[in-house]
Amino acid sequence: MDSRQLEYFVAVAEELSFTRAAQRLFTVQSTVSAAIRALETDLKTTLFDRSTRRVTLSDTGEALLPEAKAALEALDRARAVVEEASTGLRGSVRIGTMTRLGLVDLASLLGAFYQRYPLVDVQVTTSPTGSSGLADDVRHGRLDVALVGLSAAELTGLEPRELATVRFVVLVPASHRLAGADAVRLEELAGERFVDMLRGFGNRTAVDRAFDQAGIPRRVQVEVPDLTTVPDYVRAGLGVAVVPEIDLEDVPGVVRLRLAGTELAWTLSAITLSGKRPSRAVTALLDLMAASVRA
Numbered sequence: 001m002d003s004r005q006l007e008y009f010v011a012v013a014e015e016l017s018f019t020r021a022a023q024r025l026f027t028v029q030s031t032v033s034a035a036i037r038a039l040e041t042d043l044k045t046t047l048f049d050r051s052t053r054r055v056t057l058s059d060t061g062e063a064l065l066p067e068a069k070a071a072l073e074a075l076d077r078a079r080a081v082v083e084e085a086s087t088g089l090r091g092s093v094r095i096g097t098m099t100r101l102g103l104v105d106l107a108s109l110l111g112a113f114y115q116r117y118p119l120v121d122v123q124v125t126t127s128p129t130g131s132s133g134l135a136d137d138v139r140h141g142r143l144d145v146a147l148v149g150l151s152a153a154e155l156t157g158l159e160p161r162e163l164a165t166v167r168f169v170v171l172v173p174a175s176h177r178l179a180g181a182d183a184v185r186l187e188e189l190a191g192e193r194f195v196d197m198l199r200g201f202g203n204r205t206a207v208d209r210a211f212d213q214a215g216i217p218r219r220v221q222v223e224v225p226d227l228t229t230v231p232d233y234v235r236a237g238l239g240v241a242v243v244p245e246i247d248l249e250d251v252p253g254v255v256r257l258r259l260a261g262t263e264l265a266w267t268l269s270a271i272t273l274s275g276k277r278p279s280r281a282v283t284a285l286l287d288l289m290a291a292s293v294r295a
Helices: 003-015 018-024 029-043 059-087 106-116 130-139 202-213 227-235 280-294
Strands: 048-050 055-057 091-097 120-126 145-148 158-173 183-185 193-197 219-224 241-244 254-260 265-273
Touching: 003 018, 003 029, 003 059, 018 029, 055 059, 059 280, 091 130, 091 280, 106 120, 106 280, 120 280, 130 145, 130 158, 130 202, 130 265, 145 280, 158 202, 158 227, 158 280, 193 202, 193 227, 193 241, 202 241, 202 265, 219 227, 227 241, 227 254, 265 280
Parallel strands: 091 120, 091 145, 183 254, 193 219
Antiparallel strands: 048 055, 145 265, 158 241, 158 254, 158 265
């Protein structure tokens, strides 16, 4: 067996699809299928149970998967050590982020990273399904690291590095009955219409859970993909909002109130796959990221 065969095997095992594995590896399905057949012939066993509808790992494939991952990681580390000793830090980093993120100036941070490590290839992407989609991309190996706003309970299989925590606030129109209050409790918002982010975004998930735990039904009237547009809909009288206090500029006609009686908070974390040692390039980026947020 060779490293390429193991790489194809891991991709199919994680995607449970020869088509998706080929897309992930930027090759054609026939090449992936041929590599798996050759590996099965070499090992004299069947690694996948195939049908017209699904692909699943065989018992032998299940046993091989962690060993194959460990072998590929060890090979990557060996290559990295040799390359770094001669030319400096090399490698690639695939990073995912939310569409807008005020806590981290990602463009400037990646620019500084490139100046320090010009031989590292950095690819940046966003997810239309927010933090949940980014977390899923890391779990399935489509990203090496992602910036997400999810609670620990939603980070199963992932290794989070907390960067910052932000409180939630309540936004109401200036004419609202609560506009003159010092603080607002969730119970006081019962029966209101809400403006919020799309489902799958971390802050939306946190607020949904908080209202569910309080036993308060909630109707989201307006769903938007960008936090900065929420105050505009609140000002228009289409609902109130419970959102993290980031990227929020003062908007005429909108009152920002403290949220009381709850520990609700939004945490920004950088996540990597649990149980897999990050590459040196990913580790260097995470360290720079943490230093930038602290500064």
